[in-house]
Amino acid sequence: GEDVEQSLFLSVREGDSSVINCTYTDSSSTYLYWYKQEPGAGLQLLTYIFSNMDMKQDQRLTVLLNKKDKHLSLRIADTQTGDSAIYFCAESMWNQGGKLIFGQGTELSVKP
Amino acid sequence: ETGVTQTPRHLVMGMTNKKSLKCEQHLGHNAMYWYKQSAKKPLELMFVYNFKEQTENNSVPSRFSPECPNSSHLFLHLHTLQPEDSALYLCASSRTSGGPLQETQYFGPGTRLLVL
8 A cells, every 4th residue: 555654743953963754655666755845835846766776965965765664764964944844755656657645744843 | 936836826715616726837847736735634636637638536526627728737627615625735747647757746836725
């Protein structure tokens, strides 16, 4: 079955690292995505990782993929107040035409 | 700016009204999507259009009627909605849909709908 799980809330202090976790159930995932949603806005694509990779780094963002455990994480280094938002993990499956399955989103709160 | 625009940004309607949501993409994509985002629930895919043809209807009630006149425009026509239809409606686009290769989806800002 298809299921993507995320914890609902995370609170960190400005300057600390944030780690947002996601687990998924479908082993036929091809790409896994992280989207960011600020209040009143749509979803902004942050980064994605192909399922045959285990790490991807993009400036302050590091994505780690443990395919064996079906676990995806997003690490934000030097978290800023502007990073406060809801972060969605999503997976797509090659056998479903790239249909995206989203988690419920993790609300990141960054305190000064 | 993602290249996907949606209008209106906010809409309040009564249960007997008829209204339409509009989405336009300026990315040269051929696939467009409607999603519903309700509080405390994951995003729900509603419809997918690929090259103007509807390729997915995710068991959406008939009070929601999509229209895709060309690859750049997507509408969602609303009639006799219920209060539980109040949500953020998000449009997305990608180069294509349904093939073996993943095509990244880019989202618009959404229309916040309130049904009274």
